[in-house]
Amino acid sequence: MNTQGDIISRIDAIRATLPTGVGLVAVSKFHPLDAVLEAARAGQSMFGESRVQELQQKVAALGEMKMAGEPVPPEVDWHFIGHLQTNKVRQLLRLRPAMIESVDSERLLELIDREAQAQGIVQRVLLQVHVAKEETKTGFLPEELSEYFRRRGFETLKATHVCGVMGMASNTDDEMRVAADFRRIRSVFDEISRMCPDLRGFDTVSMGMSGDYLTAVAEGSTLVRVGTAIFGGRSYH
Numbered sequence: 443m444n445t446q447g448d449i450i451s452r453i454d455a456i457r458a459t460l461p462t463g464v465g466l467v468a469v470s471k472f473h474p475l476d477a478v479l480e481a482a483r484a485g486q487s488m489f490g491e492s493r494v495q496e497l498q499q500k501v502a503a504l505g506e507m508k509m510a511g512e513p514v515p516p517e518v519d520w521h522f523i524g525h526l527q528t529n530k531v532r533q534l535l536r537l538r539p540a541m542i543e544s545v546d547s548e549r550l551l552e553l554i555d556r557e558a559q560a561q562g563i564v565q566r567v568l569l570q571v572h573v574a575k576e577e578t579k580t581g582f583l584p585e586e587l588s589e590y591f592r593r594r595g596f597e598t599l600k601a602t603h604v605c606g607v608m609g610m611a612s613n614t615d616d617e618m619r620v621a622a623d624f625r626r627i628r629s630v631f632d633e634i635s636r637m638c639p640d641l642r643g644f645d646t647v648s649m650g651m652s653g654d655y656l657t658a659v660a661e662g663s664t665l666v667r668v669g670t671a672i673f674g675g676r677s678y679h
């Protein structure tokens with residue numbers, strides 16, 4: 443278990459290694475709301491969750507604290523980073539995530555857009571690009587993403603703001619491979635930026651986790667998603 447202060451000192455230590463302009467999402471999945479509160483009270487604002495139900499519980503608990511007049515940190519911005527099932531889109535959008543980082547198909551993107559319209563909001567998203575060698579990881583292939591932007595598929599979106607890309611490197615000790623994966627993700631982002639210079643606010647490259655965020659930053663990440671190195675190990679049950 444974490445003792446008071448550990449979370450904050452770990453966040454500070456990680457921040458000290460990040461260049462100006464690189465954001466930090468503290469991935470709080472499988473950790474209690476208390477851990478989020480401790481970090482948020484110390485100024486951490488972006489938190490990552492990978493399951494709709496768990497996010498729902500944390501958002502509800504925060505809401506109850508507010509209702510009870512308990513002090514709530516001023517800013518908690520949720521980033522959804524897990525695989526999103528199409529039948530959970532409505533529920534997720536109701537939780538008003540600041541960003542959905544894990545949009546992995548055009549169909550999902552269209553569903554999000556439709557639901558955002560229905561709820562009268564603009565949803566910010568990243569498109570997940572698949573470069574890792576594991577077949578289990580989801581996302582657009584680099585070629586699919588290029589093709590989507592070449593035909594300017596985003597122009598039909600009415601209530602979704604595509605803010606950039608998200609990706610993961612292969613799960614391997616081979617640092618060259620990890621660096622090459624990140625370079626590929628960054629190059630997809632650069633290609634899209636060149637192809638569509640009129641895309642507004644397309645400025646985010648989310649890559650890098652506890653074990654590889656320094657490599658990701660060296661390869662051009664603008665947003666790292668760090669869980670274990672902040673909150674400690676997760677027990678999945």
Ligand SMILES: *Cc1c(COP(=O)(O)O)cnc(C)c1O
Nearest residue numbers: 469492523651652667668669670
């Ligand atoms: C869990 C998760 C992370 C954080 O992983 P750690 O190794 O604990 O830092 C980052 N990104 C995604 C998409 C995740 O699912």
